[in-house]
Amino acid sequence: MENEKIENKSLNFIEQIIEKDLENNKNGGRLHFRFPPEPNGYLHIGHAKAICLSFGLGLHYKTKVNLRFDDTNPSKESIEYVDSIKKDVKWLGFDWDDREYYTSNYFEDLYQMGVKLIEKGKAYVCELSPEEIAKQKGTPTEPGQNSPYRDRSVEKNLELFKKMRDGEFEDGTKMLRAKIDMASSNMHMRDPIMYRIRRAHHHRTGDDWCIYPMYDFAHGQSDFIEKITHSLCTLEFEVHRPLYDWFIDQIAEEGEDRPRQIEFARLNLSYTIMSKRKLLELVEEGFVEGWDDPRMPTISGLRRRGFTAASIRNFAETIGIAKRNNVIDVALLEHSVKDDLNKIAPRVMGVIDPVKLIIDNYPQDKTEELELINNPEDESMGSRIVPFSKEVYIERNDFMEEPPKKFFRLGPDRMVRLKGAYVVKCTGYDKDETGKITAVHCEYDPETKSGSATKQVKVKGILHWVSVKHGIKVEVRQYDRLFNDPDPDGHKDKGFKDFINPNSLEIFNECYVEPSLKDVKPEDNFQFQRLGYFCVDKNSTKNNIIFNRTVPLRDNWSKKNK
């Protein structure tokens, strides 16, 4: 059945390429993929798209997928990021078995390849300064000029490259460049830098090296070393492909399997910023609590916010793979979570902004134990007991002194049902000097008890509630979008930080939930009736449970009256 699904699904353009390669018995019909993050930040939803693509392909074709850390720039990378990446990929539900690789594992191989290129007369040591390099490189519309060091002898180049490695030169004073074509219309072919001198402590190789390969000289070769067949990356690397192929041309033997780079469009989400560099700014400048702040589009942020791995995988499946630049509506991501959580999240009752509802004709000391269904979507989730008594909290905005006709909730003389309990009729309300409502009064009809009603009363409104005597006090954090512009990064006159939504976090610390929630654990998901999906925050303690609102439930009345 699973297979049928795949059969019927139309293939994206990458799968079509793969199918064709398979038909032609390219690489002997072998397939091998990889996901190559740089450990310089936390993974975000955009990476999730790439992860689901490559690992998904691995699952589909029952073949290997490597996790490779592209760690060639030690000054930005750290072990913290490595660990977070592993955790997040695993959490998403993917497995790289023992194929955890690092580009830094290949530093020696890469060095030898550099030597080989020099010997072939395809690389040279250059001593130009960054400014001089920029100048002689030309522009996209004007050709560049050859470096004065371009025609050094092989011997001299070999000697200098060795000395670079041995630490005989200052940082930035020399570099190894490929000898290609300074007049190429592709800027990346204008004698690109292969190695630079940089004395920085590497999180894996420590101080073993003072020269580090550049991306272009490391990535394709790493793919080649790992015998990757299809190297998937985002569109901005399209112009790098000729260089990717050129380097492999230099090292691959005739007839040897070689990787093929295929580019796809990166994910853009409305109201969301997706640049690691900018996310780092938000973290460092304290606009959010950290990489896993629930407002962040990081995997860890989404997880803390209550998103499930399945929902993210489904989302990735839904948005598809293509080469067109896109901006996906966050509503689609939210739909994915709601869809998943609707099936698995237990329904519970809680009141975020409470006001007392006093049932005047209910006995003072009586407590009734009502049985409520945990999830109408899934009977196997059973039911639970919720205590009911004379005084309950209801949502402050579930009562209006002068309600309009379309308002189905409580107002003077109006009737509603208290979820799982009785139909009540509002008989009055109390106010303090400031005009604030302090309590709402009502009378209940004993014959309307849920499940065993002897009288049928039709009401339009059903309110959630928590018994005052039995409720547990908790803290609730509601998150709104971090940016109040659909494209915070798309303005020339303003920076993305000008669009930060100052009300993106709202804390309610006077909230009450039903007693069944006494022993919740971080990452537990719930649907609070009528309010939305909530997730227990990792910082919760026994005495202070914190709920993050994952995503609100649709509420037509409030929507129309905004």
Next chain:
RNA sequence: UGUCCCAUGGUGUAAUUGGCAACACGUCUGUUUUUGGUACAGAAGAGUUCAGGUUCGAGACCUGAUGGGACAACCA
């Protein structure tokens, strides 16, 4: 005044490889419901950027234009 890539409802992705455009989200309407959730039913919304060409027939192929994107880090 360069090279490369892209162009399908509001958004994203399809279209069995040339047979008059489908699916999902969103929007709207209705039904059911002890969640204004869910489920179900239905509606509106593109004639495929434009102009030529090939063809009995083009969203698909060709040419040109237009629009958008990428490329000038000792970043990846």
